[in-house]
């Protein structure tokens with residue numbers, strides 16, 4: 458991981474100080490959670506070159522080969538009295554999509570709630586896990602996997618995934634992508650915490666590939682019409698009834 462040794466977070470960025478680099482780990486989310494539970498401060502980042510137990514939501518696995526991608530987890534503590542963890546996760550997806558647009562020939566999109574895709578293929582995924590003290594979250598671990606340098610996707614995800622290398626035709630390098638991700642997360646989530654979801658909601662709606670399209674999610678099928686002020690996907694079913702879907706996976 459020579460390309461990341463000596464990485465320094467961009468000037469003025471509140472994330473990545475410290476940034477802990479690991480050649481190999483189980484899951485950076487587990488590492489960041491352990492650090493946060495032991496008192497690690499806002500902005501602490503754990504980044505690994507490879508993971509043996511990288512995970513997505515609902516116990517799914519995240520392909521984490523060495524030398525190719527970014528696998529990182531950010532300890533987020535600020536503003537948690539004002540912003541609920543699911544909104545932070547939505548904001549993080551928006552920030553990642555906007556950051557990756559700096560490296561793709563055509564814009565990326567968000568698949569609600571927070572996959573980042575390019576032409577329908579997954580470029581990045583986000584796993585947000587809150588740590589609670591009583592009923593109040595004391596930290597949210599924002600775990601991010603971004604496919605950067607792989608020229609060929611692993612067999613298991615070849616049909617559904619892509620990388621910056623594939624969509625650009627060349628390797629942008631992990632360090633510039635990491636810098637941009639940290640800057641965008643810092644700026645977008647900082648604004649979200651200071652001003653509320655309304656400050657970024659329209660940006661997210663414009664970038665969400667599901668709006669205006671047919672979706673099936675849980676028991677609901679219909680057309681996604683927008684994202685409401687609480688972050689729920691609003692879906693109008695074929696009877697004209699509007700449902701606010703708070704969680705789930707669009708099929």
Ligand code: BT5
Pocket residue numbers: 483484485486487508510511512513514515517518519520521527528529530572579580581582583584600601602603604614617618619
């Ligand atoms: C996610 O889950 O998209 C969240 C992934 C978060 C991974 C990061 S890496 C750093 C940190 N440490 C961790 O242990 N996790 C976080 P989900 O929406 O459940 O998507 C998982 C699905 O995406 C899998 O079932 C595959 O279909 C697909 N997938 C697996 N690996 C992938 C990859 N490298 N690129 C694109 N798609 C992948």
